[in-house]
Amino acid sequence: MRVVLAEDLFLLRDGLVRLLQAHGFEIAAAVESGPELAAALAELDPDVAVVDVRLPPTHTDEGLQCALGARRQRPGLPVLVLSQHVEQLYARELLADGTGGVGYLLKDRVFDAEQFVDAVRRVAAGGTAMDPQVIQQLLARRSGDDRPLARLTPREREVLELMAQGRSNAAIAGKLVVTERAIAKHTANIFAKLGLEVSDDDNRRVLAVLAYLDHGR
Amino acid sequence: MTTDTMNGNGRTTGRGIGLAAMRGLALALVSLPGAVLCFCLSLVSIALIPIGIGIVTTPYVLTGVRAFANSRRVLAAEWGGVRITPAYRPLPKDANPWARTFGMLRDPATWRDLRWLPVDMTAGFVTALLPAALLLYPLEGFALAIGLWRVFPDGYWYGFVPVTGQASAFGAAALGAVLLFLAHFLTPRLLGFHFRLTRAVLGSNQRELAERVRFLTETRRDAVDASAAELRRIERDLHDGAQARLVAVGMDLGTIEALLDKDPAQAKELIAQARKSSVEALSELRELVRGIHPPVLAERGLGDAVRALALRLPVATEVSVDLPGRAQAPVESAAYFAVSEVLANAVKHSGADRIWIDLHRADGMLRATVTDNGKGGAVIGAGSGLAGVERRLGTFDGVLAVSSPAGGPTMVTMEIPCA
Numbered sequence: 001m002r003v004v005l006a007e008d009l010f011l012l013r014d015g016l017v018r019l020l021q022a023h024g025f026e027i028a029a030a031v032e033s034g035p036e037l038a039a040a041l042a043e044l045d046p047d048v049a050v051v052d053v054r055l056p057p058t059h060t061d062e063g064l065q066c067a068l069g070a071r072r073q074r075p076g077l078p079v080l081v082l083s084q085h086v087e088q089l090y091a092r093e094l095l096a097d098g099t100g101g102v103g104y105l106l107k108d109r110v111f112d113a114e115q116f117v118d119a120v121r122r123v124a125a126g127g128t129a130m131d132p133q134v135i136q137q138l139l140a141r142r143s144g145d146d147r148p149l150a151r152l153t154p155r156e157r158e159v160l161e162l163m164a165q166g167r168s169n170a171a172i173a174g175k176l177v178v179t180e181r182a183i184a185k186h187t188a189n190i191f192a193k194l195g196l197e198v199s200d201d202d203n204r205r206v207l208a209v210l211a212y213l214d215h216g217r
Numbered sequence: 218m219t220t221d222t223m224n225g226n227g228r229t230t231g232r233g234i235g236l237a238a239m240r241g242l243a244l245a246l247v248s249l250p251g252a253v254l255c256f257c258l259s260l261v262s263i264a265l266i267p268i269g270i271g272i273v274t275t276p277y278v279l280t281g282v283r284a285f286a287n288s289r290r291v292l293a294a295e296w297g298g299v300r301i302t303p304a305y306r307p308l309p310k311d312a313n314p315w316a317r318t319f320g321m322l323r324d325p326a327t328w329r330d331l332r333w334l335p336v337d338m339t340a341g342f343v344t345a346l347l348p349a350a351l352l353l354y355p356l357e358g359f360a361l362a363i364g365l366w367r368v369f370p371d372g373y374w375y376g377f378v379p380v381t382g383q384a385s386a387f388g389a390a391a392l393g394a395v396l397l398f399l400a401h402f403l404t405p406r407l408l409g410f411h412f413r414l415t416r417a418v419l420g421s422n423q424r425e426l427a428e429r430v431r432f433l434t435e436t437r438r439d440a441v442d443a444s445a446a447e448l449r450r451i452e453r454d455l456h457d458g459a460q461a462r463l464v465a466v467g468m469d470l471g472t473i474e475a476l477l478d479k480d481p482a483q484a485k486e487l488i489a490q491a492r493k494s495s496v497e498a499l500s501e502l503r504e505l506v507r508g509i510h511p512p513v514l515a516e517r518g519l520g521d522a523v524r525a526l527a528l529r530l531p532v533a534t535e536v537s538v539d540l541p542g543r544a545q546a547p548v549e550s551a552a553y554f555a556v557s558e559v560l561a562n563a564v565k566h567s568g569a570d571r572i573w574i575d576l577h578r579a580d581g582m583l584r585a586t587v588t589d590n591g592k593g594g595a596v597i598g599a600g601s602g603l604a605g606v607e608r609r610l611g612t613f614d615g616v617l618a619v620s621s622p623a624g625g626p627t628m629v630t631m632e633i634p635c636a
Contacts, residue, residue, distance in 0.1 A: 053516070060516040085503050085512045089525040108499050111492055137529060 001124055004046040005030040006037040006063055007082070008055050016050065016110065023117045034062035041070040041077070048124035052107075053083040053090065064090055075099050080123045082107050086133045095128070095210055103129035103166070119166075128166035128206045135164040138213040148194050156193075159186045164209045234352060237405045240296050242349035244411065245342050248289075252338035255282045259331055266318065276317040279327055286330045289337075289415060297412030304421040326421065333418040344411035351400040351407070358393020362386045440612040447509075454505055462498035466491045514553050518543045519583075522553050523574060532564055532572050532589075539577040544635040551613050552576075552583055552633055555606045559587045559629045562602045567591025567627055578635065585631045593625035606631070 003025045007013040010032075017030050029040040033056040041049060049070070055063040067079040080103035081094060094102040103123040109131065110116050119129035139149065139161060152160065162172045169187065173180040191197070196208045255278075262278040265271030283305065293299040306324045308317055321327050357365075358375055366373065366386040373380045375389035376396075469491035476484040506512065514522035520538035527534040543549065556574065563572055569591030576585050597603040597619055607617045615633035 054512075085507070087513050087525050088528045089513065089517075089521060108496050111496060140531075 001048065001121075002026045002028040002044070002046045003120070004028050004037070004040045004044055004049045005051075006032070006034075006040075006049070006055060006066070007052045008032045009052075012052075012107070019110065019113055019116070020050075020120070023113070025120070033057060034066050037063065037066045038069065041066070042073070045074075048078040048080060048120060050080045050082065050120065053081055061090070064093070068093060071097065071099075071102075076101050076126065078123045078126065079103070080105065080120055080129065082110070086131045088134055088137055091130060091134045092210075095207065098207055100128055100204075100207070101126045104134065105129060105131045106133060118171075122166055127168075130165050130206070130210075132161065132165055135161050138164070138210075151193050152190065156186050156190050159183060160190050160209065163187065163190075164206060164213070166206050234401060234404045237408045238349045238352035238400075241345045241347070241404070241408050241411070242353075244292070244345035244408075245349065248337050248345060249342045251285055252334045252341070255285050256331070256334040256338065259334070263322075272314050272318045276314060276321060279321045279330075282327075282330050282334070286333065286419060289419070293412040293415055297409050299409070299412040299416050301416045301420045302426075304426070329419055329421065333415070336418050337415070340414060341411060344407055344414060348400075348404040348407040348411075351396060351404055355393035355397035355400065358389045358391075358396070362390030362393075436608075436611045436614075439608045443608070443612075451505065451509065454501070458501040459498040459505070462494045462501070466494045466498070469494065510550060511553065514549060519549045519552055520576060522549075523556055523576060523585075526553075526557055526560065527572075527574060530560060530564060530572065532569060534560075534572040534574060536574045537576070540583075541578060544578070544583055548583065548613055548633055548635045551609055551615070552585055552631065555609055555615075555617075555631050556585050556587060558602055558606050558609075559631070562595065563587060563589045563591065563627065563629075566595070567593070567625070569625075569627075581634055583633045583635045586628065588626060588628045590626045592623075593621045593627050594623045595619055595621040595627050595629070603629070 001024075003020055005013065005016055005020070005027060007016060007030075013030055013032065017027050021027060028044045028046050029036075031037050031040050035057075037049075037051065037055065040046075049067060051063045051067045053061055053064045055066070064081060067081055071077050071079060075097065076099040078101035079094070081090070082105055083090070084107055086104065086106055091104045094104055101123055103119055105116070105119060109119070122129050139157065149157075158176065159172055162175060167175070169180050169183045173183045176183070194209075194212050196212055258278045259282055262271050262274045266275060283303075287303060290301045290303060293301050303326070305326045306320070308320050312320060354376075361373070361375055361380055362383075366380045366383065366389075369380065376392050378385060378388045378392050380386050380389050469487050473484045473487045473491070476487065511522055511525075513525045517525075518540070520540050523538070524536050527536045544552070556576075560572065560574075563569055567589045569589035571590050573588045574585070575588075576583075578584070595601070595603065597607055597617065603617065603619060610617055610631055610633060613633050615631060618630045618632075619627070621627040621629075
């Protein structure tokens with residue numbers, strides 16, 4: 001799997017290259033600035049791009065803008081955005097085109113190599129990987145009032161959180177140490193309580209959840 | 218504040234009177250042609266701005282006017298003890314003629330100069346000439362008495378005395394003596410009056426300036442206090458939080474090194490703990506950075522930073538933004554934290570279930586309005602969060618207005634100049 005990597009800090013870039021190579025990824029390019037990233041994405045046509053939000057020359061959100069631009073050129077181009085902080089605003093912008101294949105993670109998540117590599121693979125396969133912080137913020141925002149979310153059991157909330165991060169039922173079952181069938185039952189309950197369409201597609205599932213969290217006031 | 222008479226203590230000497238008269242004469246002779254020339258050139262130059270020539274010439278002409286006015290300020294201080302503070306706005310050194318011309322024309326001090334010129338060529342001229350005349354005219358009276366009257370066989374009016382012979386010439390001398398006696402009192406005062414007149418027209422409004430200085434001193438003290446407190450908080454947070462955790466990580470790593478061969482299971486446990494500590498240290502640093510300067514503000518500017526803020530509120534919030542370009546970073550930061558504090562207040566105290574935020578920029582003002590449909594009753598006063606917001610805005614000459622009748626709704630408007 002060919003990866004284009006953009007990160008301006010040498011130490012982190014070097015570490016990410018080694019981490020991804022160790023897990024069998026091929027690094028097509030590892031660049032350190034916005035214009036280089038744009039060029040690499042256009043020329044190399046990678047399977048997935050791993051991009052830092054803040055890149056030179058502007059040191060603002062150049063990386064995010066490059067990724068969004070590349071996805072406009074090539075809809076569905078898988079992009080995993082890494083950031084020193086997570087901001088719902090950016091998560092929404094990434095999810096806005098509804099084509100999936102996006103991820104938005106805190107840089108800290110790299111500490112857990114397995115989880116991080118899993119997220120890269122999920123994004124490359126067209127799924128989503130949203131940082132737990134984004135989801136927690138969204139859920140915290142909703143839980144204050146007596147909306148449908150309040151009717152969820154604690155276990156269902158846990159499942160919803162993992163589902164919104166972009167995980168499959170199998171992965172959620174593994175994480176919560178229960179059977180996949182139990183998770184399927186939970187998800188059906190969640191969808192019923194939230195009034196969401198049931199869908200087998202992982203990606204549409206996440207989009208439905210986020211759409212609910214976004215507009216389901 | 219300033220001494221207005223020639224030699225300060227009010228005692229006038231013969232030499233002082235002569236000096237004042239000579240100075241008055243010199244002033245009158247220089248000020249009339251100087252003021253007329255400056256005034257005409259300025260009028261012509263400004264009139265020529267529409268056809269372009271004025272844009273090139275006006276800065277030079279106005280610089281000349283300033284030099285003329287400044288020379289008078291120097292004389293007022295040296296001869297009259299009257300201090301007139303120049304208050305010209307600085308112009309950038311590399312400004313083009315266009316910017317120089319309009320920069321100078323926008324300066325109120327320029328218009329004070331131009332207003333002063335006609336006053337100087339009339340009232341200023343008279344008040345400068347009078348001290349000299351008051352001293353020189355009596356001399357003519359004495360000269361008539363000594364024999365000058367013979368030159369005028371057909372009679373001559375000295376003041377109100379018709380001089381026709383020696384007798385009436387002595388009358389003229391008597392009048393001269395009276396005038397000279399008056400001059401003793403009046404000459405220095407007249408010259409002082411001239412300089413006070415100059416100050417009244419040319420000087421900037423001292424009271425306004427003093428008031429401004431007082432305000433700036435106060436807001437600067439607030440800003441210094443606030444930033445010192447902020448630094449102490451950051452230092453404490455770093456010391457108690459991230460720094461302590463990193464030390465713990467280091468200690469864990471040391472222990473792991475020792476345990477690696479003896480007890481791999483426990484070493485593995487410690488590795489997990491070290492990783493957890495490092496993640497916690499990072500998240501604490503992140504919070505700290507957000508408190509100092511939110512990353513989204515640095516990356517996207519005020520509009521999106523406030524939108525991001527609204528997304529985190531537990532209350533449904535609508536944000537409308539109309540901000541062309543970005544303001545200076547300190548202004549953006551002040552506006553962000555002010556809005557953030559007002560929002561926190563609204564969420565905590567108003568009991569509202571809807572909030573509207575409106576950000577826009579017009580006429581060099583950044584205006585932020587936060588409205589909620591809560592129960593109202595918010596006041597700016599000691600101890601309320603709004604007083605802190607007001608101080609924060611004060612540093613930037615910003616203002617805060619609160620409309621919050623009991624029963625609601627509450628509307629807080631903040632305005633910061635950001636030219």
